[in-house]
Amino acid sequence: MLNIFRHLFRHWATILAVVALLLVQASCDLALPGYTSDIVDVGIQQGGVDSALPDTVCVGTLEALEALMRPEDAALAEQWYGAPDETGLRTLAPDAEAARAELEQAFTLPDVLLYQAAAALAADRQGVESALPEAQDLDAAVAAIGRTLGSKEQVSFTSGTFTTDDPGAAGLSSQASSQAIQLVRLEYEAQGVAGDVQMRYLLATGGGMLLIALLMAAAAISVGFLAARVSAAIGRDLRRQVFGKVIHFSNTETDRFSTASLITRTTNDIQQVQMTAVMLLRIVIYAPILGIGGIIRVSRTDTSLSWIIVLAVVLLMVLVFVLMQVALPKFKIMQKLVDRLNLVSREILTGIMPIRAFSREQFEEQRFDAANRDLMRTQLFTNRTMTFMMPAMTLIMNGVSLLIIWFGGHAMVDGGMQVGDLIAFITYTMQIVMSFLMLTAISIMLPRAGVAADRIEEVLRTEPVIEDPAPARQADGLDRKQWQGVVRFDHVDFRFPGADTNVLEDITFTAKPGQTTAIIGSTGCGKSTLLNLIPRFYDVSGGSITLDGVDLRAMPQETLRAQLGYVPQKGVLFSGTIASNLKFGGDAIPDAAMEQAAAIAQAAEFIAAKPDGYESPIAQGGTNVSGGQKQRLSIARAIAKNPRVYLFDDSFSALDYKTDAALRRALAEKTGDATVIIVAQRISTVLHADQILVLDEGRIVGRGRHAELLAHCPEYREIAKSQLSERDLAMAETSTKGGDV
Structure with missing residues (x-):
């Protein structure tokens, strides 16, 4: 694995940009559950009211609230609410944001007391023990409080009593904040603007949610683009390095690795590393950011369910550890079996004519089938081991969801949690679990990619036995020597x-x-x-x-x-044309020298017989010319170089x-x-x-x-x-x- 990270760190600038974009993406992803909670709790349950401080209030309601306040709080309210308009409404001053926290604190307790008064009147009106108040109940409560202004008279309701000079007598319940907000909602209903307030809040919150989702999508697309570029660059550089190393190998190194293994390392192994690089940038970096961010968000929620997340994380880590211990050794074996399969395939394909001549097709099929089955059995073992992971992950996720709903439901009944908070908690928990799920999914690829990277690094670390001498050890005057x-x-x-x-x-x-x-x-x-x-x-x-x-x-x-002009025992031609093969010794070889070499090698006659002459195509390995023609072209190639x-x-x-x-x-x-x-x-x-x-x-x-x-x-x-x-x-x-x- 260290070899993969080493190749990644060469693109550190791009990786920093990817990390920054992933932080943006994770922040957006983690912000969405909060918006969902706000839409449910505030937008739907509270009618879009998110503060105990009303933006507009009827004169009578404000007077009733001020009657329930301390004198200094009442003076503060008078300072920040303007004069009544023609409809009898007083509006909060535009510059009141600086004093909003102080105003909300001043209004909360009176809002609760007035709401309880309206609820008591609603219960009296309906003849029940408790009832949700309506706008008419608020008006009645305001009128009742108005009649007591300036006196010590006790106001009585069926469901409770309080006095205007002792606003703290009723106390605050655990749902005080919610009741204060419900009072503001009743006030808006009495004004006839409750629907507008709710729609305005939903549009604002939903619009913010949409913008965050678009920003998250843009960050994800940018990460995918950069990750693809980095991974493609890693694949390009590795192929270039491996090929550059192999091209300078002597026969000793080539025999040590085998041609089939070198081909596998240059293609399949590098592809494994390239695919893993994308996953590392898109998932492995993102998953911890999302998981840690989710844990931080959950820790900020006022719940007692954090132990469920700890339990889920422990179970996931145990599952991943067990699976990796079982599967990792098989991934190392798998790459060797791929080498073996490539070796057998290459031998059969290059020797197909002798195989047919000796009627050995069935034997070679059995040999290929044996190599293929060995690879299949190993792949089946690793795949079956890893397929156990997904059902186990699903079981853990579903179990976590059930625990959250069970204990969260009890918390809602006790008044310690709202519906939106429960939804947000479930979402954050699923994000944490999903981050571990993503890490576990990528862990399927990481061991095999780690083995592939090690095999590539083995080639890159191998120094050829035959090397150029150091400048200090080179013979003098080589550049001026007439050979x-x-x-x-x-x-x-x-x-x-x-x-x-x-x-x-x-x-x-x-x-x-x-x-x-x-x-x-x-x-x-x-x-x-x-x-x-x-x-x-x-x-x-x-x-x-x-x-x-x-x-x-x-x-x-x-x-x-x-x-040197070297002609090997087995003539080797390269795909291209006759001319490109004869000029293989250097592009500076003139056409006249090429034609003279062909004539000396007794190849000019059969070349001239071809429709395209020297531009006639040569297939890979020279399979479209005879053995004698191939040998003559190989000889002509050496002659055209005019060596010593x-x-x-x-x-x-x-x-x-x-x-x-x-x-x-x-x-x-x-x-x-x-x-x-x-x-x-x-x-x-x-x-x-x-x-x-x-x-x-x-x-x-x-x-x-x-x-x-x-x-x-x-x-x-x-x-x-x-x-x-x-x-x-x-x-x-x-x-x-x-x-x-």
Whole structure:
């Protein structure tokens, strides 16, 4: 997981912007339940009245309220309410906001007492023990209080009594604030503006709720946009880094990881990291913000239900811990099984022709099915483990909802909670639980992504065995050196990494410009391995190889390979055109050099026969040309580069004898001043070489020209006899002695 965060932190500026937007989104999300509570409690239950201080009040009602106030509170009320208008209403001064808190405190107790008086009159009017007052009951209560002004007369109601000079005698119940607000609502009903007040409040609160929802949507969209950009950039950078690293791997590193695994790491693993990066930015950061914010909001509510949230969080954490302990090891196995499936698929697809030729389709299907089933079983285990999470989460959420409704309902009956508060508490609780649910959902991806990130990091941390020398260790004058092409092997030993024995031992020879050095020997004797040491596909285990006296390890690989024209044993072409393949050695290769190279490689004839000539398309891997054509194009590609050293790794094996002879004759004219090193299986290819090296079990057992080796090297003579008749051997020996080279 640390590797994923390390890649994310490279985009710290964008992440800071994402965090800021998530804070905005979470703030909006957490504000919405409060608006819902206000709409239910204030907008619906209280008729849009949210204060014990009326904005407009009848003269009689104000006088009744002032009669129930202390003298200083009554004076304050007179100060901030204007003169009566033509309808007998007094309006709160526009600049009274500064004194609103003081005014509300002054009005609350009188509002409660007047409301209780109206309720008592409503009960008397209806002949019941208690009843909700109406506007007419308020008018009657105001009139009753008005009759007592300036006297000590006791005002009696069926449901209760109080005196005007002792306003505190009635006391305040736990619902005092609600009763004060209900008094203001009755006053608005008496004025005939209650519906307007309620609608105005609902529109204002609903409009604020809509604006917050739009702001939350804008923040969420912006987060999604930035998260997508960051994740795409991470995927791009990782692919670039992995490919840049792999392209410089030697055969040692490639063999260590395997081609199939490197492909999986470059595609599937990076895709896992990329998807997880989006989830981290959109969910993993947002969920804690939402959860902590929800806990803070819940702690501010006047309820005794916080223990339910603690219980839910503990249960969720236990559930996540158990699931991760069970599933995490399987995620590590899963990525290895994906590698295995890719390896089998790649082998089958690349070897489809031999499979068909040997009627092995059923066997390969079974092999693929075995790899596929292993992956399926592991995926089923992890998926089944994780699918248990959702029902468990749902059970916890529903259980929490039931607990809140049960205990919240009792709190409402006791008068300690309102309907809106209960709705807000449930909503906040669900937000907290949902934040844990989101974290748990992403935890399904995190272990697998963590494994994928580690596999990617393993590639990035791997240093190639073959590297360019440090500037201080490079040979002097490489940039000004005029290369001749003298290749010298000096007591070279080589063994493959991890092997116990050498593949090549004590190899010493010199290949000079203007000469052809041929290497021949039985299969597996190390011919191709020897040739691969020159371009540093492998480095020697002992001894040294020099080019014009400069150790290959003391020059940059690019400098070395710029002097080499390499033709591999298996011709490799790239998707594009014939021209793009022949100019693969550099865009600076002119068309004339390309056409000359094609002519030397005996490829000009079949190229000219194509409708588009050199612009004819080449499929991936050169599958739309024959083996011989592919080999000739590979040879032409090396010739077009005009190197100082030509390396042919059994590159004439797919050519017929006539084409082989014509090609070598034309090649001799082209490479007159260059060094040519040929690995060959056929005697006919090396007959006219200036120097023939005979390898046997990694050692040079013969050295010389064809006739000399026939006379003095039993291994060479054995190879020659296996390929040539006695007559051919005699003719070859005669032509060689005659100097026909």
